[in-house]
Amino acid sequence: MKNLFLLTFFAVALFTSEAIAQKFSGLDKSPADIATFPSSYKESNKAVRVIYSRPQLKGRDMATLAPEGKVWRTGANEATEITFYKDVTFGGQAVKAGTYALFTIPGESEWTLILNKNLNQWGAYSYDNSADLVRVTSAASQGDETLEAFSIAFKEVDGGAHLVMGWGTTRVATPVMF
Numbered sequence: 594m595k596n597l598f599l600l601t602f603f604a605v606a607l608f609t610s611e612a613i614a615q616k617f618s619g620l621d622k623s624p625a626d627i628a629t630f631p632s633s634y635k636e637s638n639k640a641v642r643v644i645y646s647r648p649q650l651k652g653r654d655m656a657t658l659a660p661e662g663k664v665w666r667t668g669a670n671e672a673t674e675i676t677f678y679k680d681v682t683f684g685g686q687a688v689k690a691g692t693y694a695l696f697t698i699p700g701e702s703e704w705t706l707i708l709n710k711n712l713n714q715w716g717a718y719s720y721d722n723s724a725d726l727v728r729v730t731s732a733a734s735q736g737d738e739t740l741e742a743f744s745i746a747f748k749e750v751d752g753g754a755h756l757v758m759g760w761g762t763t764r765v766a767t768p769v770m771f
Contacts, residue, residue, distance in 0.1 A: 623648045623669030630747035630754045640771050645673035647742040655761045659699045664717045667697045668743055672714040682770040684729025703730045704765045731767040
């Protein structure tokens with residue numbers, strides 16, 4: 594009986610030490626973030642949510658990381674996803690409630706924003722334009738402040754919000770009306 598107890602004790606100790614020895618990855622260089630509207634954490638009835646990763650310039654220029662005229666994943670890592678919890682007008686185009694991949698094509702004076710039906714994509718490597726739901730263009734402007742990390746936020750306007758993207762000094766705002 595004593596031997597059975599010792600054998601059981603050592604088996605449990607060995608199993609426990611193996612479970613505790615799990616290797617975890619370090620922090621991602623482009624951390625994930627979420628932007629919502631309404632943006633207040635006190636408001637649980639959200640109209641829209643964007644899940645994206647935030648690449649950082651780190652001395653590089655934006656044109657290298659998000660080249661003009663090429664489809665970009667709108668962030669880092671997996672393609673950015675946008676969820677509309679109700680039917681909306683996105684940049685003037687009617688969009689049904691749902692979740693879509695958000696791609697962009699950066700340009701000097703305007704950006705094309707693309708809502709794509711294919712989810713769970715890594716980057717824009719498997720981007721398929723036949724799955725595009727809508728494409729809209731929005732003016733690109735220059736801000737006074739330089740943003741090191743790519744950022745998405747919402748600015749409230751009458752009847753909805755503007756989805757605002759910023760990186761470096763570039764700013765792009767697209768209306769989302771509810």
